Amino acid sequence: MPKNPPESVQLHLRQRLNAHAAERWPQLTRVHVRFRAGFAYVDGEWEGGERLPLCRLRFTGVLHTWGFALYQAGDDGYRDGILPSGLPAGSAEEALDCAGDLYLRPHAPRGSGPTRVAAGLVLLVGPPASGKTSFVRALIARGQIDEDAVVSSDEIRAEFLGTSPADADPDAADARIFEERDRRIVARLAAGRTAVAESTNVTPKARARLIAIATRFDAPVTMLRFTPDLGALLEQHAERDRADITVADIRASAAVMARHAGAGQLHAEGAHAVHDVPGRRQGTTPAEAAAHFSFA
Known part of the structure; x- marks a missing residue:
């Protein structure tokens, strides 16, 4: 036995x-x-x-x-x-x-109200195509956060590399992109403002780099997890028509998320709060998911 x-x-x-x-x-x-x-x-x-x-x-x-x-x-x-x-x-x-x-x-109790997210660093944690961008766009559209609060690695990549990312050295490009991301997050936290880090953040190493920045400014870290099932993830990936990310990339990122981004582990790494963002699996639209939260 x-x-x-x-x-x-x-x-x-x-x-x-x-x-x-x-x-x-x-x-x-x-x-x-x-x-x-x-x-x-x-x-x-x-x-x-x-x-x-x-x-x-x-x-x-x-x-x-x-x-x-x-x-x-x-x-x-x-x-x-x-x-x-x-x-x-x-x-x-x-x-x-x-x-x-x-x-x-x-x-679920009625009238319990939205989950309050403290001012500080907000890490979105989820594989590509898990709904992070749609969620932050809904937050902005609803006036819950200002557009400048979102620091997106994809947007920085587009700013730096334009429409020809394949022409750049990938390692050098990534280093430059993440340095700029960190700089923008530092600027927000130093001013006492919330910064929303919109990148996959599925690995402990990626999160540790951002948590270290928050620690410098004594800023609380809230992690919002995006956990669609694999079928929904692949469906959302197909809808995005992103040639730079493959199905294999999606599967690999989802597997890393499953192994290394459980709520308990995120708390152990230094998250002050961890919340799951509802999505297609729960029959929830991005706007409805945004309504589950309020931001200080």
């Missing part, structure tokens, strides 16, 4: 899931996790004490990666599932959100 993970891992999982639920699923008063035969069974508790089975996690031996099985109410059992990343395993927070989208969203 498979063994349960060490007590320290069990405690860490409970703490992570409860911290994430407090932020993402406030209708729950607590998340219960019980371990048996190498599996972690996750239940949500409503106010009043009623408990709802959500999912089952399988310890893979890696702290931030858990196999996922969704609770099946009809069978009163669990069935192995696929996370929005297109993978059968990912962070515990992704698993909770996947189950929550099915079982908890209909019970």
Whole structure:
């Protein structure tokens, strides 16, 4: 019989899931996790004490990666599932959100208002074609942020390289683009203004560079995650008609996101707050997603 993970891992999982639920699923008063035969069974508790089975996690031996099985109410059992990343395993927070989208969203509290984003550095975290640009355009159109707050690597690339990026040395071009991005972010934070870093930011290395800048100015870091399932991601990529990004690029970036951009890991890296941005998977338009947030 498979063994349960060490007590320290069990405690860490409970703490992570409860911290994430407090932020993402406030209708729950607590998340219960019980371990048996190498599996972690996750239940949500409503106010009043009623408990709802959500999912089952399988310890893979890696702290931030858990196999996922969704609770099946009809069978009163669990069935192995696929996370929005297109993978059968990912962070515990992704698993909770996947189950929550099915079982908890209909019970979301009414009138709870938009999620408040603190003034500081806002990192958009998501693969290409995950909806980041459409989201920030909606924020600007709604007057929630000013256009100058958005520091886009793609826009800087277009400014520097014009319509012939293939003619430039890619390493030198990237270095120049990211130096300029950092300069613009520094200028915003130094003036006490919010800067929205619009790039993929799916790797810890990319995020660490930006977090270090925020730390210099004692600016809080909010990370907004974009997590469409792989099918929706590829569909959105096809709609964009971007010749410079391939399907293989999309798949690779989504895989990196699944491994290295779970909510727990982002908090561990220094994020003050982590929020998931709803999208096509939830039947949400960019304007509706923008309405979920307000900016200081």
